[in-house]
Amino acid sequence: MAPNVRVAAWCAEPIAWCVGQTFAPIVVGPAEVPEITDLQHAESNLELATISALAHPRAEVLGAVFAALERAADRPLAALYTDIIVASAEDAREYWETIMHPDHKYEFRGFMFEGLAQRFKDLGREEGREDALRRSLLELAVDKFGPLDDASRRAIESARAPVLARWMRRSLRADRLADVLRDD
Numbered sequence: 001m002a003p004n005v006r007v008a009a010w011c012a013e014p015i016a017w018c019v020g021q022t023f024a025p026i027v028v029g030p031a032e033v034p035e036i037t038d039l040q041h042a043e044s045n046l047e048l049a050t051i052s053a054l055a056h057p058r059a060e061v062l063g064a065v066f067a068a069l070e071r072a073a074d075r076p077l078a079a080l081y082t083d084i085i086v087a088s089a090e091d092a093r094e095y096w097e098t099i100m101h102p103d104h105k106y107e108f109r110g111f112m113f114e115g116l117a118q119r120f121k122d123l124g125r126e127e128g129r130e131d132a133l134r135r136s137l138l139e140l141a142v143d144k145f146g147p148l149d150d151a152s153r154r155a156i157e158s159a160r161a162p163v164l165a166r167w168m169r170r171s172l173r174a175d176r177l178a179d180v181l182r183d184d
Helices: 007-009 039-044 046-055 059-071 077-087 089-098 116-145 150-157 161-174
Strands: 015-017 021-023
Touching: 039 046, 039 059, 046 059, 046 077, 059 077, 059 089, 077 089, 116 150, 116 161
Parallel strands: none
Antiparallel strands: 015 021
16 A cells, blocks of 8 residues: 555556566555445444544544444454544554544554563663673772773673673673683
């Protein structure tokens, strides 16, 4: 599905393929998708309503489609359809957050996004721990061994958490920085 008429026209151009062969892609753009602004129409075909919201992310369409999806919240794919619309168009997210639910931000709920937020939180925490470990090792190394040469600083700055943890433990017993940063 193309996001606008210009892109749809470009995507629909025949593609030369092999000698004397062409491939004509089937492209769906906003012109081929009906604008569903009626709540009952949206409720009767949530899939088409979702495509309509993607092709025409304007208030009239979004209002009907989001209302239909909320009424169908017990249907298995309703949350996914809402997620797809919100993820695909900034206007849709703004509409959902300001018109439909001004009291809170949108949180993805469909199976496609299940656990995604938690994975990003965990990744952020892990990166934060690694960064803290790196800063601590740099400070400890400077305090214990004096100013670091460029190679040692680069080694610490590019190391991952498991290596940094091993080096941190070694730094407590080592007399020389070279003993801390040695390869195993």
